[in-house]
Amino acid sequence: MAASAVEYVFVTEQVALNVARLEGSGTPEKAYTLATEVFREELDKIGVCGQVAILREERLDERGEIRRLKTRPGILSVGDTLGSGETAIDLAVEPVEGLHLLTRGQQGAISAVAAAPRGTMLRTPDMYMSKLIVGPHAKGSIDIDAPVVENINAIAEANGRRPSEITVAVLDRERHEDLIEQIRETGARIQIRPEGDLTPAIAVGLRGSELHAIIGIGGAPEGVLAAAVIKCLGGEIQAKMWPTQRSQVDKLKEYGLEDPEKKLALDDLIQGDDVIFVATGITPGETLQGVRYFRGGARTHTVVMSTGPRMVRFVDTIHALEPDAGTQGFQL
Numbered sequence: 001m002a003a004s005a006v007e008y009v010f011v012t013e014q015v016a017l018n019v020a021r022l023e024g025s026g027t028p029e030k031a032y033t034l035a036t037e038v039f040r041e042e043l044d045k046i047g048v049c050g051q052v053a054i055l056r057e058e059r060l061d062e063r064g065e066i067r068r069l070k071t072r073p074g075i076l077s078v079g080d081t082l083g084s085g086e087t088a089i090d091l092a093v094e095p096v097e098g099l100h101l102l103t104r105g106q107q108g109a110i111s112a113v114a115a116a117p118r119g120t121m122l123r124t125p126d127m128y129m130s131k132l133i134v135g136p137h138a139k140g141s142i143d144i145d146a147p148v149v150e151n152i153n154a155i156a157e158a159n160g161r162r163p164s165e166i167t168v169a170v171l172d173r174e175r176h177e178d179l180i181e182q183i184r185e186t187g188a189r190i191q192i193r194p195e196g197d198l199t200p201a202i203a204v205g206l207r208g209s210e211l212h213a214i215i216g217i218g219g220a221p222e223g224v225l226a227a228a229v230i231k232c233l234g235g236e237i238q239a240k241m242w243p244t245q246r247s248q249v250d251k252l253k254e255y256g257l258e259d260p261e262k263k264l265a266l267d268d269l270i271q272g273d274d275v276i277f278v279a280t281g282i283t284p285g286e287t288l289q290g291v292r293y294f295r296g297g298a299r300t301h302t303v304v305m306s307t308g309p310r311m312v313r314f315v316d317t318i319h320a321l322e323p324d325a326g327t328q329g330f331q332l
Contacts, residue, residue, distance in 0.1 A: 003046045003047055003048045003087070003089075003115070003276075005278065005304045005313075006304060006315075007047075008113055008276060008304065009278055009280075009304050009317075010042060011039065011042040011043055011046070011278070012111045012112060012113060012279060012302060013280050013300045013302060013317060013319075014038050014041075015038045015039055015095060015096075015111040015280070016110075016280040016281065016291050017291060017298055017300065017319060017321070018034055018035070018038050019031050019038075019095075019096060019102065019111070019282060020102075020282045020293075021293075022102065022103060023102055023105050023290075024103065026103050026104070027103055028099050028100055028102075028103045031102055032095060032096060032099055033075060035095030035111065036075045036076035037075050037076070039076055039093060039095050039111075039113075040082060043082040043083060044082050044083060044084060046082075046083050046084065046085070047083065047084055048084075048088075048115070049081060049085055049086055049087060050081065050089045050091040050115065051079065051080070051081050051082075051088070051090060051091065051118065052077065052078050052080045052081075052093055053078070053090040053091060053092060053121045053123060054078070054090075054091070054093065054114075054124070054221045054224045054225065055092075055094075055126070055221060056126055056221040056222065076093065076095070078126075088117070089115050089116065090115070090116050090117070090120060090121040091113060091114070092113065092114040092115075092121060092221065092224050092225050093112075093113050094110075094112040094113070094198060094225055095111060096111055097109065097110050097112060097195075097196045097198045097199060098110065098195045098199070098282075098283070100194075100195060101194065101196070101283060102282055102283055106194070106283065107285055108193075108195070108283060108285045108286075109196075109285075109290075110198070110199055110280060110281055110282055110288060111279065111282055112225055112277070112278065112279035113277075113279075114225050114228035114229075114276065114277045114278075115275070115276045116228070116270055116271075116274060116276070117274055119271075120271040120272050121271075122255075122257070122264070122268060122269050123256070124220040124221070124241065124252065124255060124257075125220070125248055125251040125252065125255075126219070126220065126221060127219075127220050127241065127242065127243060127244070128218070128220065128241075128242035128243070128244060129217065129218065129219065129220035129222075129223040129239050129240070129242055130144065130217045130239060130240045130241075131197065131214060131216065131218060131239045132144045132151065132214070132215055132237070132238045132239070133197075133204055133213065133214040133215075133235065133236070133237045134204065134212065134213045134235055134236050134237075135204045135205055135207065135209070135213075135233075135235045136205070136207060136233070136234035136235050137158050137159045137160075137207075138154070138158040138159060138213070138235070138236065139158075139234065139236040141154040141157070141158040142154060142236060142238060143238070144238040144239070144263060145263065147182075148179065148182040148186070148215070149185070151213075151215070152166070152186040152188050152213075155212055155213050156188070156212075159212055162187070163186045163187045163188045164187040164189070166188050166189070166212040167189040167191060167210055167211050167213075168183055168188050168189070168191070168212065168213045168214070169190075169191045169193055169204075169213070169214045169215075170183065170190055170193070170214075170215055170216045171194075171196075171197060171216050171217075172193060172194050175217055176216050176217070179215065180192065191211065196222075197214055197216070197218040197219075197222050197226065198222045198225050198226055198279075199288075201225075201226035201229045201237075202229055202233075202279065202287050202288075202303065203286055204235060205229055205230055205232070205233030205234060205235050206287070206312075214226075217242050220241065223237070224270065227269035227270045228275050228276075228277040229305070230266060231270055231275040231277075231307055232275060232312065233305065233312065236266060237265075238264065238265060239263075239268075239269065240262070240263060241257065243260050248260075273307045273308065274307060275306065276307075277304070277305050277306070278302065278303070278304045278305075279302065279303055280300055280302040281300070281301045281302070287303065288302070289301040295325070296320065296321060296322035296324060296325030297319055297320050297322070297325040298319050298321060299316070299317065300315075300317050300319065301315070302316075
């Protein structure tokens with residue numbers, strides 16, 4: 001790809017710097033609108049011809065009901081073409097993962113983007129996806145069609161542990177009540193998360209992390225972004241689309257996925273080995289720190305990873321947001 005991985009750092013940093021000021025604001029629509037607006041503005045500066053292939057456009061509201069957030073027309077949508085260059089790429093965009101975490105002043109909100117050559121990302125409507133994600137040690141040992149107990153035992157064995165010595169992340173959703181009980185019966189520990197399955201995917205992919213798997217049904221856009229992470233860090237993801245409406249089945253067929261029950265492997269979600277993933281912390285989290293403001297400036301924490309070259313880099317940046325910031329020395 002023509003653009004370097006570091007160029008995308010400026011995109012997610014700027015999104016984080018802008019929307020982090022809305023921490024605890026109770027205004028998710030305002031935060032989402034601002035994030036998409038900044039994403040568009042910053043992506044337009046990169047020397048690629050990027051098409052938005054993946055974007056989560058529906059969110060849970062304060063009552064836990066799914067609805068499309070109201071944003072100004074044209075801010076950012078699936079199919080939009082962005083960038084100032086000619087190299088054709090696909091973009092998977094997550095303006096804010098953990099939108100309500102941000103606006104409620106809770107930990108774990110990030111801004112993320114993934115890039116790969118045009119036509120390599122699985123096109124999917126904004127719908128549910130069942131996922132099973134593990135780190136490098138457990139690669140080749142899982143089967144999303146197998147009972148939960150078999151997968152937990154296989155993951156534990158692959159990591160050289162007992163089931164009671166591994167930890168699994170599951171979203172806190174009513175649909176996961178039976179799944180959580182099944183995991184508990186194995187003795188494994190569970191992190192029941194209020195929002196976001198992209199952030200734990202980063203943790204699962206890093207060796208030495210005390211999170212070993214992600215199981216359950218979440219957003220399909222986050223599934224493709226998680227696939228970008230796993231492409232870079234190693235590990236395995238298996239997935240199945242989880243349509244809840246006939247229109248979603250029809251849309252999947254329109255995108256070329258004739259069998260909505262097909263077991264999807266990593267290469268089905270993102271083909272090839274040319275992937276970039278970048279995420280910046282907005283509020284404090286387990287892998288990334290949140291934006292920290294000081295008089296006239298701020299500090300951000302970003303992870304950037306790619307498959308070519310194979311690398312993971314943590315970028316700790318101090319930003320002068322006002323002309324005189326830093327003239328007396330930056331605050332660390």
